[in-house]
Amino acid sequence: MDVVIRVIPHTSQRYRTVGDWFYEGSKLVIHVSDTGDWRSDLLVAIHELVEAVLCKDKVPQQVVDTFDMMHPELGEPGDSLMAPYMHEHCFSMAVERMVCAALRYPWATHEELLNRLGD
Numbered sequence: 001m002d003v004v005i006r007v008i009p010h011t012s013q014r015y016r017t018v019g020d021w022f023y024e025g026s027k028l029v030i031h032v033s034d035t036g037d038w039r040s041d042l043l044v045a046i047h048e049l050v051e052a053v054l055c056k057d058k059v060p061q062q063v064v065d066t067f068d069m070m071h072p073e074l075g076e077p078g079d080s081l082m083a084p085y086m087h088e089h090c091f092s093m094a095v096e097r098m099v100c101a102a103l104r105y106p107w108a109t110h111e112e113l114l115n116r117l118g119d
Contacts, residue, residue: 001026006031007034022065030049032048035117037109039100039105043110046095050088054085054087054088059084078090
């Protein structure tokens with residue numbers, strides 16, 4: 001499988017999100033909103049990669065997209081008990097937090113940068 005990860009302007013995302021994954025044919029494409037810090041960008045990219053791989057054979061991209069786009073009121077749709085990919089999302093969050101700790105990068109700083117994008 002080919003994987004392409006791009007850091008893009010936040011306003012260029014397909015919908016209100018800081019990380020997005022989708023397929024172009026057999027190629028997995030990950031878009032990460034530019035936070036201004038490579039560590040936060042990397043953490044989001046890792047989250048999206050893990051989530052996409054875990055969803056690959058269980059939850060089709062279209063199902064994830066439909067849920068996310070139908071629930072803009074949810075700050076993080078994957079955290080919802082209704083999310084068809086909640087397990088995959090939560091596991092990806094755990095990986096994101098572990099890599100953040102391994103980088104010795106403060107989680108609060110990471111969250112602050114992501115929250116600024118939503119303002």
